[in-house]
Structure formats: C-alpha cells, structure tokens
C-alpha cells in the first residue's frame with residue numbers, strides 16, 4: 001500500500017448484517033460492505049460501539065472476504081475483546097479502520113500453495129472464493145480444533161485441500177513432512193503463501209529456505225494502533241532490521257524476516 005493510499009484509509013461505522021457461531025468459539029461477523037478494494041492479507045482495526053471505553057483499543061482482524069454482499073470477518077475467542085464481540089447482533093454498529101497493511105502478492109496464472117495454521121485460514125477465505133483460476137491453488141491446513149470449527153468444507157469444493165489435525169508432536173512431524181513435500185513442488189515458478197502462529201511460520205520459513213521456494217508470511221503480531229504510530233507491533237527482520245507489522249506487513253517475504261534464524 002502506498003503512503004497516498006494509506007492517507008485515504010478511512011474509518012467507517014458499519015452495520016452488522018449477520019453473526020454466526022461455529023464450534024469451539026469460532027464466529028463469523030458479516031458487515032455492510034464498504035466500497036474498498038482490498039488484497040487478501042490486508043486487515044482492519046475493529047471497535048464495536050458498545051465497547052464504550054472497555055476495551056479501549058480496537059482489535060486487528062484479517063479481511064476474510066469482501067464483496068458486494070458483505071465484509072466478512074472470521075474470528076476465534078481468545079480474550080476480552082473477541083469475547084465481547086460475540087455479543088454483537090444484527091443492526092449493531094461497529095467502527096472499522098481499513099483496509100490496512102500490505103497484502104499477499106500473486107498473479108492469477110501462478111501456481112500457489114497456501115499454508116494455513118488454525119486461524120491463519122482467515123486471510124485465505126476470500127482469496128479462494130474469488131480466485132479466477134482455482135485450479136492454480138492448493139491448501140494445506142494444520143488445525144487443533146475439529147474441522148467443523150472452520151469453513152473448510154466450503155473451500156475444499158473449490159480447490160484441492162489437505163487438512164491435518166496437529167495435537168501431538170507426532171502430528172506436527174506429519175504436518176512438517178507434508179508441507180516439505182508440497183513446498184518442494186512449488187520451488188520453481190510457484191509461490192507459497194503462509195499464515196498461522198509464529199512457530200508454524202518459522203517452520204514454513206525454514207522449509208522454504210531449504211527448498212528454494214518463494215514464500216510470503218502473514219504476521220499476526222498483536223497491534224494497538226494499526227497505523228505505524230505506537231511502535232507496538234515491531235518484528236525483527238533479517239540483517240538487524242526492525243519492521244512495524246501494521247504498515248510494513250502484515251505480509252512479508254520469508255527472506256525479509258528470516259523467522260527460522262531468530
């Protein structure tokens with residue numbers, strides 16, 4: 001995103017169209033769609049009106065999808081803010097700032113391997129739904145909770161998906177092996193796009209470096225302002241550099257961060 005585009009980033013009060021709860025604290029929020037263009041991997045800061053001053057700060061969430069019907073967010077309850085979001089009902093209003101940050105880079109003709117760990121699936125939902133050549137996409141999905149917590153059934157109708165539940169070290173070894181084999185297959189003209197918890201991204205970065213794959217990672221670092229002001233989202237980069245995940249990312253090339261060499 002250019003500085004000019006960042007200046008044009010607006011806040012909007014959007015109406016809640018619909019909420020939906022899946023298993024184990026996973027939820028959908030569908031909002032009246034703003035007229036933005038967006039890239040998968042970009043995010044917004046969200047603050048429901050009913051929060052008053054508690055919590056004070058907005059929360060960052062990936063844009064899971066945006067079309068003429070709705071702006072969709074997919075989230076998991078982890079703390080106060082995400083728990084309070086479950087009180088939202090149709091007709092409520094939320095303030096959002098977005099679209100923020102730098103999204104994934106890919107061309108429609110490129111073969112793309114998507115690697116998602118748990119909630120790291122969120123930024124890939126709209127990408128999969130709207131990609132003009134779904135046959136160029138493939139997804140490996142590592143997850144702790146049951147598959148019924150995630151919209152995988154819908155996504156696997158559109159693209160080839162491999163899902164692996166990782167709850168034990170043995171499961172994790174299986175996931176690593178599956179990702180290694182797939183990443184090797186994408187090391188030529190392909191691209192690898194990954195999102196998930198930090199240890200997952202470190203593993204992806206290592207496998208990509210060892211196998212010469214061009215990989216981008218989406219860093220879901222805790223954020224307070226989302227606009228490059230508070231310096232609360234610093235991530236160390238290769239060669240001693242420091243990045244702010246909200247404006248320099250959240251998507252980085254794996255080489256920029258060298259997560260596996262920290």
Ligand SMILES: Cc1cc2nc3c(=O)[nH]c(=O)nc-3n(C[C@H](O)[C@H](O)[C@H](O)COP(=O)(O)OP(=O)(O)OC[C@H]3O[C@@H](n4cnc5c(N)ncnc54)[C@H](O)[C@@H]3O)c2cc1C
Nearest residue numbers: 043059060061062074075076079080081082122220221222
């Ligand atoms: C760019 C970006 C995109 C994101 N997209 C999504 C999404 O699509 N869906 C989704 O469910 N979540 C997403 N997250 C994470 C989400 O922002 C946090 O879960 C949320 O802010 C937690 O707020 P809370 O008030 O519920 O928890 P808090 O009370 O603030 O924290 C509860 C616990 O969660 C930890 N925590 C807080 N934020 C994060 C984080 N970013 N990563 C890891 N641990 C964290 C805290 O350290 C604490 O232990 C995204 C984060 C970023 C930065």
Ligand code: FES
Nearest residue numbers: 226228230231246
């Ligand atoms: S969240 Fe404030 S600088 Fe990134």
